[in-house]
Amino acid sequence: MEKYIELKTEQDTIDLAAFIAPLLKPGDVVCLYGELGSGKTFFTKQVGKMLFIEDEISSPTFVLLNEYKTGKFPLYHVDLYRLKEEGELLDLGLLDMIETGITMIEWPELAENLLPYRTFSLYFHFDGIKRWVNIIPDKEHEQFFV
Ligand SMILES: Nc1ncnc2c1ncn2[C@@H]1O[C@H](COP(=O)(O)OP(=O)(O)OP(=O)(O)O)[C@@H](O)[C@H]1O
Numbered sequence: 001m002e003k004y005i006e007l008k009t010e011q012d013t014i015d016l017a018a019f020i021a022p023l024l025k026p027g028d029v030v031c032l033y034g035e036l037g038s039g040k041t042f043f044t045k046q047v048g049k050m051l052f053i054e055d056e057i058s059s060p061t062f063v064l065l066n067e068y069k070t071g072k073f074p075l076y077h078v079d080l081y082r083l084k085e086e087g088e089l090l091d092l093g094l095l096d097m098i099e100t101g102i103t104m105i106e107w108p109e110l111a112e113n114l115l116p117y118r119t120f121s122l123y124f125h126f127d128g129i130k131r132w133v134n135i136i137p138d139k140e141h142e143q144f145f146v
């Protein structure tokens with residue numbers, strides 16, 4: 001199933017994060033697809049706030065992975081835009097951490113073969129005027145998007 005939601009304002013994205021964050025628990029992997037500037041990091045920041053993470057969430061574009069341990073659950077914020085090969089992802093140790101927290105991955109395409117089969121996917125879009133997201137929840141979360 002796929003759910004289309006228009007994100008007219010930042011508040012719409014904040015509301016979406018407020019809806020999704022309480023559904024997430026350790027072991028969940030959220031893949032965030034979408035062009036540059038489509039709102040993947042903005043969304044992750046809002047989810048972080050809903051998880052009561054105190055630190056300011058910053059884009060992990062250069063470090064690939066940021067860990068936040070002060071919230072309700074550990075949050076692993078990943079950005080694979082600069083990943084060159086799958087091996088680098090294995091070096092990050094992310095796959096060993098997945099079960100212990102919530103993992104949110106921007107630019108997940110390169111990692112798809114390494115990720116658990118069960119991922120919650122959001123496709124962010126911005127055409128210069130309009131913003132929207134297509135949500136493809138994993139089986140476990142489908143009930144919340146009917
Ligand atoms: N409805 C909206 N939802 C999300 N972000 C919005 C919205 N309206 C405006 N914005 C702005 O759009 C920008 C989105 O940038 P963001 O860093 O989240 O993109 P990104 O998808 O993470 O890009 P990148 O691929 O470079 O990491 C932010 O500056 C945010 O303030």
Ligand SMILES: [Mg+2]
Binds near residue numbers: 040041042059079106
């Ligand atoms: Mg980003």
